Amino acid sequence: MWFYIKLAWRNIFRNKRRTLIAGIAIAIGLASLILSDAFMIGMENNIVKSATASFLGEAQIHGDGFRETQEVEITVRNFDEVITKLNQEEIVDKFTPRTLSFGMVTSPADVSSVLLVGVAPETEIHLSQIDEAVNRGSYFTGDDNHDIIIGSKLAEILEVSLGDRLVVTVAQAETGDLSQELFRISGIYHFNMKEMDSGMAFIRLEKAQQMLGIGSRVHEIAIKFKDKTYAVQEELPFWETYSQGGNEAVSWTKLLPQLKAFFDMTGISLFVMCLILASVVVFGIINTLFMSLYERMFEFGVLRAVGTRAAGVRKLVIFEAGALGIVSIILGVILGFVSTLLFTKTGIDYRGIEFAGTTIKDMLYPEMNVLQFIIYPIGVFIFMLIVGLYPAFVAGRMSIADALRKSL
Amino acid sequence: MSNKMKNEANIIVTKNIKKNYRDNGIEVPAVRGIDLTIKPGEFAAIVGPSGSGKTTFLNVISGLDSATEGKVWLKGKLLTDMKGKELSDFRRDHIGFIFQSYNLIPVLTVEENVEYIMLLQGVDKAERHRRVLEILKEVGLEEYADRLPPKLSGGQQQRVAIARAMVSRPSLILADEPTANLDSKTGAGLLDMMKELNKKTGMTFIFSTHDEMVMKRARRVITLKDGRIAGDETKK
Numbered sequence: 001m002w003f004y005i006k007l008a009w010r011n012i013f014r015n016k017r018r019t020l021i022a023g024i025a026i027a028i029g030l031a032s033l034i035l036s037d038a039f040m041i042g043m044e045n046n047i048v049k050s051a052t053a054s055f056l057g058e059a060q061i062h063g064d065g066f067r068e069t070q071e072v073e074i075t076v077r078n079f080d081e082v083i084t085k086l087n088q089e090e091i092v093d094k095f096t097p098r099t100l101s102f103g104m105v106t107s108p109a110d111v112s113s114v115l116l117v118g119v120a121p122e123t124e125i126h127l128s129q130i131d132e133a134v135n136r137g138s139y140f141t142g143d144d145n146h147d148i149i150i151g152s153k154l155a156e157i158l159e160v161s162l163g164d165r166l167v168v169t170v171a172q173a174e175t176g177d178l179s180q181e182l183f184r185i186s187g188i189y190h191f192n193m194k195e196m197d198s199g200m201a202f203i204r205l206e207k208a209q210q211m212l213g214i215g216s217r218v219h220e221i222a223i224k225f226k227d228k229t230y231a232v233q234e235e236l237p238f239w240e241t242y243s244q245g246g247n248e249a250v251s252w253t254k255l256l257p258q259l260k261a262f263f264d265m266t267g268i269s270l271f272v273m274c275l276i277l278a279s280v281v282v283f284g285i286i287n288t289l290f291m292s293l294y295e296r297m298f299e300f301g302v303l304r305a306v307g308t309r310a311a312g313v314r315k316l317v318i319f320e321a322g323a324l325g326i327v328s329i330i331l332g333v334i335l336g337f338v339s340t341l342l343f344t345k346t347g348i349d350y351r352g353i354e355f356a357g358t359t360i361k362d363m364l365y366p367e368m369n370v371l372q373f374i375i376y377p378i379g380v381f382i383f384m385l386i387v388g389l390y391p392a393f394v395a396g397r398m399s400i401a402d403a404l405r406k407s408l
Numbered sequence: 409m410s411n412k413m414k415n416e417a418n419i420i421v422t423k424n425i426k427k428n429y430r431d432n433g434i435e436v437p438a439v440r441g442i443d444l445t446i447k448p449g450e451f452a453a454i455v456g457p458s459g460s461g462k463t464t465f466l467n468v469i470s471g472l473d474s475a476t477e478g479k480v481w482l483k484g485k486l487l488t489d490m491k492g493k494e495l496s497d498f499r500r501d502h503i504g505f506i507f508q509s510y511n512l513i514p515v516l517t518v519e520e521n522v523e524y525i526m527l528l529q530g531v532d533k534a535e536r537h538r539r540v541l542e543i544l545k546e547v548g549l550e551e552y553a554d555r556l557p558p559k560l561s562g563g564q565q566q567r568v569a570i571a572r573a574m575v576s577r578p579s580l581i582l583a584d585e586p587t588a589n590l591d592s593k594t595g596a597g598l599l600d601m602m603k604e605l606n607k608k609t610g611m612t613f614i615f616s617t618h619d620e621m622v623m624k625r626a627r628r629v630i631t632l633k634d635g636r637i638a639g640d641e642t643k644k
């Protein structure tokens with residue numbers, strides 16, 4: 001066994017150029033798998049971040065039925081108790097309460113319906129990026145209860161600017177009576193996301209609760225985990241714990257099912273890419289292995305003549321394929337690491353492009369992880385051994401006498 | 409003497425060996441019925457012009473190629489019935505091979521080449537090393553154990569091939585034109601060495617050649633012509 005490994009290893013370096021060419025071809029395949037995987041992870045994180053970090057949060061708690069009906073009456077049950085528990089939750093980094101209701105915003109020029117969000121400014125900054133997106137005025141400084149922050153598109157529609165007044169009308173809980181208040185635009189944000197820039201308006205939580213007549217209750221608690229991967233772990237006890245007593249806790253994967261579906265698909269496309277790459281290099285490798293087999297036919301004949309069993313030369317050929325695999329893996333890992341690292345520095349600019357219903361907001365960077373440098377190389381190695389089976393079979397079946405008449 | 413006893417008392421017994429090659433659908437006879445008996449310890453040459461069937465005959469009696477017809481007993485075992493693993497292992501344990509050239513694996517050192525068969529036999533490392541050095545000394549190459557074959561001269565390479573063929577102490581050494589690629593002086597030297605080893609160890613040597621110088625050193629000369637035995641002389 002060791003002897004054949006040693007022999008195989010030395011054999012592949014007999015024709016250094018051929019080994020190098022085949023090795024580089026396989027290495028490029030491996031490197032592109034590593035790089036694609038890193039980009040897919042980077043893209044997922046990027047999109048998830050775009051989707052969750054701007055407003056949604058990684059998870060949300062609502063009263064049962066709120067998501068489906070958006071009814072103002074359906075608030076988070078046992079709010080204080082839930083808050084106390086969340087404060088002690090190991091995996092939760094930040095959370096913030098919100099009210100959500102549809103309302104009318106009226107300016108002297110026009111009227112528009114919006115999603116009116118009541119926020120707690122101090123905790124909201126950790127969950128959404130409204131504060132960063134405000135480019136005119138400011139984000140809830142001072143303590144004027146009549147501050148309202150709107151998107152740039154909405155400001156255009158209503159033909160208003162900073163400091164102008166708006167009338168906000170909402171329907172109260174239970175009674176359905178209309179409640180109206182005058183607000184002053186204290187900030188205008190620009191997200192570069194149409195729905196957010198034209199369809200939302202933010203006011204202080206207490207003001208919203210008062211207008212809606214829901215006391216100190218809220219419609220939503222948005223949550224950010226210490227580690228973003230918690231959000232995709234369906235078996236996490238967290239979901240159970242907070243989906244009791246008339247509440248439901250859901251992750252962004254449920255809130256944006258189209259994104260989840262999209263990521264599942266990228267996994268499949270990576271697999272398809274593996275298959276395509278494999279089928280492209282497979283003929284090159286088989287060809288290389290056969291070339292080196294045929295030009296050493298006499299040698300194989302000698303090995304068989306002196307008493308090597310057919311299984312012995314089969315082993316030798318498979319080990320040569322494996323040795324070629326190892327050389328390729330070393331080259332491929334280096335190439336994959338360097339190219340991924342390079343893109344980690346430069347990134348790719350997909351900003352502004354819409355993807356599965358969300359807009360990419362940041363530069364796209366590949367994300368390396370240890371698994372890429374374990375799974376793909378192991379995959380390549382196993383692939384090489386499998387590819388070696390065919391030439392190995394041919395080597396084991398050759399006629400010794402014919403082989404010995406070769407190249408004399 | 410019964411057939412069985414005869415087969416066991418001799419190294420090789422062949423009965424009506426025939427070998428046809430198929431060439432573009434036409435049967436080409438290469439060996440046309442050879443009956444031959446080789447006794448233990450012989451030093452025999454198979455001679456004849458190129459194409460007379462020497463290689464074919466040697467391949468058939470060593471199981472490298474199958475016979476179209478006829479039987480071969482090697483040390484009393486019916487070789488023509490063996491196949492696969494059994495045949496490989498039989499060759500490994502009972503026959504040493506020397507070819508015309510390129511006998512050795514170029515990426516293995518002289519020692520690794522020589523010990524290979526013992527490795528197949530599962531001889532332990534220390535014993536392998538001891539026997540390799542012993543046989544290399546016998547062929548005068550003990551200082552070359554760590555060299556790679558391409559660094560050796562043709563004559564030296566053939567001596568390593570002799571060492572490899574003999575190291576596991578088979579009862580039969582087959583050499584197909586072992587001197588064809590050497591100048592006649594080196595070839596004669598190689599033959600003298602083989603003859604010396606034959607005398608010393610009692611191993612049977614059969615080699616093919618069409619070189620007069622080499623032929624003269626054989627104790628028995630079997631002449632082939634068109635795939636048949638045309639002469640069989642043993643020197644007194």
Ligand SMILES: Nc1ncnc2c1ncn2[C@@H]1O[C@H](COP(=O)(O)OP(=O)(O)O)[C@@H](O)[C@H]1O
Nearest residue numbers: 429431436438457458459460461462463464465
């Ligand atoms: N693989 C083969 N296919 C067809 N004919 C062959 C093959 N090998 C040998 N022959 C023919 O068989 C005959 C004997 O060849 P060979 O045994 O090599 O003779 P020698 O070794 O005495 O030169 C020759 O006519 C040769 O052309």
Ligand SMILES: [Mg+2]
Nearest residue numbers: 462463464584
């Ligand atoms: Mg010949």
